[in-house]
Amino acid sequence: AQSVAQPEDQVNVAEGNPLTVKCTYSVSGNPYLFWYVQYPNRGLQFLLKYITGDNLVKGSYGFEAEFNKSQTSFHLKKPSALVSDSALYFCAVIITGGGYNKLIFGAGTRLAVHP
Amino acid sequence: DADVTQTPRNRITKTGKRIMLECSQTKGHDRMYWYRQDPGLGLRLIYYSFDVKDINKGEISDGYSVSRQAQAKFSLSLESAIPNQTALYFCATSGPGQGLSEQYFGPGTRLTVT
Numbered sequence: 001a002q003s004v005a006q007p008e009d010q011v012n013v014a015e016g017n018p019l020t021v022k023c024t025y026s027v028s029g030n031p032y033l034f035w036y037v038q039y040p041n042r043g044l045q046f047l048l049k050y051i052t053g054d055n056l057v058k059g060s061y062g063f064e065a066e067f068n069k070s071q072t073s074f075h076l077k078k079p080s081a082l083v084s085d086s087a088l089y090f091c092a093v094i095i096t097g098g099g100y101n102k103l104i105f106g107a108g109t110r111l112a113v114h115p
Numbered sequence: 116d117a118d119v120t121q122t123p124r125n126r127i128t129k130t131g132k133r134i135m136l137e138c139s140q141t142k143g144h145d146r147m148y149w150y151r152q153d154p155g156l157g158l159r160l161i162y163y164s165f166d167v168k169d170i171n172k173g174e175i176s177d178g179y180s181v182s183r184q185a186q187a188k189f190s191l192s193l194e195s196a197i198p199n200q201t202a203l204y205f206c207a208t209s210g211p212g213q214g215l216s217e218q219y220f221g222p223g224t225r226l227t228v229t
Contacts, residue, residue, distance in 0.1 A: 034217065042222060043221050044205065044220040045220070046219070090158070094215060100163075100165075100171070101215065103160070103218065108157050
């Protein structure tokens with residue numbers, strides 16, 4: 001079955017340290033991958049996407065993600081975490097077929113950045 | 116002003132009641148979506164609409180219905196609410212781009228069914 005997985009419910013990191021939020025996927029055909037962030041009492045905000053091209057994708061707020069086809073992964077990274085990065089992060093993948101493209105979300109990973 | 120708005124933001128209702136959640140957007144997008152968010156489950160698609168005359172069921176449409184009143188408005192109804200429909204509901208829109216464009220989300224409606 002086509003799916004996306006976020007293996008960590010929560011990631012804890014100290015402010016100033018690098019952070020990684022993991023995402024793996026399983027799709028038939030080309031993978032189209034997204035990261036969204038949800039701050040408390042807010043809707044989801046788009047961070048970045050991989051459609052084609054360079055495996056390293058840069059997005060909003062200093063985040064980047066690396067597409068790794070052999071490991072079927074799309075991990076979100078940031079070189080130096082901020083307390084304000086604390087939020088819920090969702091990886092998502094587009095499932096194609098049936099004449100439409102549908103976005104499937106992972107369960108989410110809560111990032112906590114400690115001062 | 117927000118590009119995607121949802122009303123109400125919070126609602127408590129009783130089992131068996133009919134309730135409507137409304138979504139409006141000013142982004143000029145044709146595509147609109149309704150999702151529900153449950154802890155540990157991410158977001159799941161309820162219904163989606165690619166234009167005013169095109170409405171499709173998502174993965175969890177049972178117990179829900181929708182209406183696309185105009186390009187900018189997409190409403191979600193629960194005809195007879197039940198407690199397991201307690202969740203956070205999001206409306207989203209996306210532009211053209213063969214379905215590969217990012218989605219823009221409203222602030223959400225927190226619905227509690229008692």
